[in-house]
Amino acid sequence: xxxxxxxxxxxxxxxxxxxxxxxxxxxxxxxxxxxxxxxxxxxxxxxxxxxxxxxxxxxxxxxxxxxxxxxxxxxxxxxxxxxxxxxxxxxxxxxxxxxxxxxxxxxxxxxxxxxxxxxxxxxxxxxxxxxxxxxxxxxxxxxxxxxxxxxxxxxxxxxxxxxxxxxxxxxxxxxxxxxxxxxxxxxxxxxxxxxxxxxxxxxxxxxxxxxxxxxxxxxxxxxxxxxxxxxxxxxxxxxxxxxxxxxxxxxxxxxxxxxxxxxxxxxxxxxxxxxxxxxxxxxxxxxxxxxxxxxxxxxxxxxxxx
Amino acid sequence: xxxxxxxxxxxxxxxxxxxxxxxxxxxxxxxxxxxxxxxxxxxxxxxxxxxxxxxxxxxxxxxxxxxxxxxxxxxxxxxxxxxxxxxxxxxxxxxxxxxxxxxxxxxxxxxxxxxxxxxxxxxxxxxxxxxxxxxxxxxxxxxxxxxxxxxxxxxxxxxxxxxxxxxxxxxxxxxxxxxxxxxxxxxxxxxxxxxxxxxxxxxxxxxxxxxxxxxxxxxxxxxxxxxxxxxxxxxxxxxxxxxxxxxxxxxxxxxxxxxxxxxxxxxxxxxxxxxxxxxxxxxxxxxxxxxxxxxxxxxxxxxxxxxxxxxxxxxxxxxxxxxxxxxxxxxxxxxxxxxxxxxxxxxxxxxxxxxxxxxxxxxxxxxxxxxxxxxxxxxxxxxxxxxxxxxxxxxxxxxxxxxxxxxxxxxxxxxxxxxxxxxxxxxxxxxxxxxxxx
Numbered sequence: 005x006x007x008x009x010x011x012x013x014x015x016x017x018x019x020x021x022x023x024x025x026x027x028x029x030x031x032x033x034x035x036x037x038x039x040x041x042x043x044x045x046x047x048x049x050x051x052x053x054x055x056x057x058x059x060x061x062x063x064x065x066x067x068x069x070x071x072x073x074x075x076x077x078x079x080x081x082x083x084x085x086x087x088x089x090x091x092x093x094x095x096x097x098x099x100x101x102x103x104x105x106x107x108x109x110x111x112x113x114x115x116x117x118x119x120x121x122x123x124x125x126x127x128x129x130x131x132x133x134x135x136x137x138x139x140x141x142x143x144x145x146x147x148x149x150x151x152x153x154x155x156x157x158x159x160x161x162x163x164x165x166x167x168x169x170x171x172x173x174x175x176x177x178x179x180x181x182x183x184x185x186x187x188x189x190x191x192x193x194x195x196x197x198x199x200x201x202x203x204x205x206x207x208x209x210x211x212x213x214x215x216x217x218x219x220x221x222x223x224x225x226x227x228x229x230x231x232x233x234x235x236x237x238x239x240x241x242x243x244x245x246x247x248x249x250x251x252x253x254x255x256x257x258x259x260x261x262x263x264x265x266x267x268x269x270x271x272x273x274x275x276x277x278x279x280x281x282x283x284x285x286x287x288x289x290x291x292x293x294x295x296x297x298x299x300x301x302x303x304x305x306x307x308x309x310x
Numbered sequence: 311x312x313x314x315x316x317x318x319x320x321x322x323x324x325x326x327x328x329x330x331x332x333x334x335x336x337x338x339x340x341x342x343x344x345x346x347x348x349x350x351x352x353x354x355x356x357x358x359x360x361x362x363x364x365x366x367x368x369x370x371x372x373x374x375x376x377x378x379x380x381x382x383x384x385x386x387x388x389x390x391x392x393x394x395x396x397x398x399x400x401x402x403x404x405x406x407x408x409x410x411x412x413x414x415x416x417x418x419x420x421x422x423x424x425x426x427x428x429x430x431x432x433x434x435x436x437x438x439x440x441x442x443x444x445x446x447x448x449x450x451x452x453x454x455x456x457x458x459x460x461x462x463x464x465x466x467x468x469x470x471x472x473x474x475x476x477x478x479x480x481x482x483x484x485x486x487x488x489x490x491x492x493x494x495x496x497x498x499x500x501x502x503x504x505x506x507x508x509x510x511x512x513x514x515x516x517x518x519x520x521x522x523x524x525x526x527x528x529x530x531x532x533x534x535x536x537x538x539x540x541x542x543x544x545x546x547x548x549x550x551x552x553x554x555x556x557x558x559x560x561x562x563x564x565x566x567x568x569x570x571x572x573x574x575x576x577x578x579x580x581x582x583x584x585x586x587x588x589x590x591x592x593x594x595x596x597x598x599x600x601x602x603x604x605x606x607x608x609x610x611x612x613x614x615x616x617x618x619x620x621x622x623x624x625x626x627x628x629x630x631x632x633x634x635x636x637x638x639x640x641x642x643x644x645x646x647x648x649x650x651x652x653x654x655x656x657x658x659x660x661x662x663x664x665x666x667x668x669x670x671x672x673x674x675x676x677x678x679x680x681x682x683x684x685x686x687x688x689x690x691x692x693x694x695x696x697x698x699x700x701x702x703x704x705x706x707x708x709x710x711x712x713x714x715x716x717x718x719x720x721x722x723x724x725x726x727x728x729x730x731x732x733x734x735x736x737x738x739x740x741x742x743x744x745x746x747x748x
Contacts, residue, residue, distance in 0.1 A: 058423025140574025
């Protein structure tokens, strides 16, 4: 432990200390007005029965109690976790696999661009294309019927399959994005590590395990955090897949974000409950924070310097 | 003749400058506030530039300004006007004087939070250019009689300019026999159609709200809209065990079981089945009276949409579900008188005809033009003494999404039997209400 007294700040240090408040104040003020203030207001709203305007009533923690007891919220939570865990797992396994293949491939830049493409298009596009492909008389069933002679092709777009389809599209859109980031990290790894591997006769699995993953670990853990945050926010995919323009999607396909939306803008004639929206948004914030903390714990390794 | 006489004096200049400044301040403060009170109003519309309704409304607004000198600053804001734009504005001082939307949006977003203004005055106003007629004479009482269309004090909060009924739509070019009026004859027709190789029905099965029209209407015809509302408000859920519910469920159960629905109805993406119907792949589709104009662009050649009312099922209840589109005013509106004059002006026959013709909708006015495809719905609405919103304007947050739609959807899609439906919805509703607390 350092026992020596802290060195007294010199004149420059004192000037810096004096300058701290005026320099930081504008940023702090903006942060308070635009981030902290609204966040605190959301906490306050979550304790009310209100539309957000007009009449309101203080109800304490009742909105939270209703959330925790609502089977629809449980489904929404489960769907969000499916996106987070299954979606994340498949995305990263595919991402690493593609990286391995692409690293040694010719025309990898072109391949990389093609992979990245789904990330650019809006979620609306896959939803529309899915209609075109998977409608009862869509392309897929037409091919199944005429080429493979399937007389009773599956009901791809039935409500029971909607969430699986959403999951697949979410993965499809994310794989390219994360592969691009992981590839950039892998590209930094000096070639001599791989040359060493070749000399030692390492298999590609051993290369991945002992070189690629450890040396791109820090980038991977950032990607995992990004995925966590974005998967908890998945919303428009569900809305577009299940609802179209007409109504709220079936409640079995809701995510927590959609639950928040539906509490205020849900079913016909249903009065808005901004208190429930705020409560469920705050719950999803808590979940995101918890998962991020756990992930940071789990993924925290000393970065390998090279 | 000195040149100085033609030059403005210093005093005049100062006066002018002060005047200009004052004028500038005036316009700057009010964001275009009126030079004269009552000569301007702000209207935010649910329609977007270029939609047929917008075209008709814009023409009427131009006439209104010419006739009254009141300038209307209008924003064609689109469908979120009352759900999102108005709530945000209500916390500021820039509040519109008039908005328009469907009653099932105005009720939850303006009436329940207590921000809708009573419009009794408008109903007492004269209809411009129609001697001796007041607004209350041209908007039939049946569109106002439901308590859900009045403020807690009893005053109406909305003046409709178009109404949508729910009908069983079919192609009059294909189905030439007179449509059946009672349920058994209707089922017999479905059976004959199926035997002849035509799918009798279709529906966008995964859109549970549209499947539920069958249950809504069957119950309206037996226990009435108030009856459905009472069931929904029963905290024990036991009201679902009424024999009328099981009877309705038994009939709806038949659709999937007997194969009356077009194959793939439960696995399409909305509005795929509307297209199929307009292409003649299925005979009937139950929907709001917006259906014919929605399918206009993809209907097969020679398609002549028409509709019949939901058949009689032997129950006592009368009346029709109607969605009304119309004007409302927020409590915080500033130009109240101008707003009220504007709304009254929009009840003229001229506007009613023009809107019905341009947008293919029904006017609440009984003497207005009726588009051919909606003649059936018009007849259906003319014949009843009362109309009501869905479930008589039930106002329970989340009930449709969490209790009603998913369970009715499962019955309709053949995943629940009639008895299974009754058991499940009883339990789901009891749990729903228990969780709501007090």
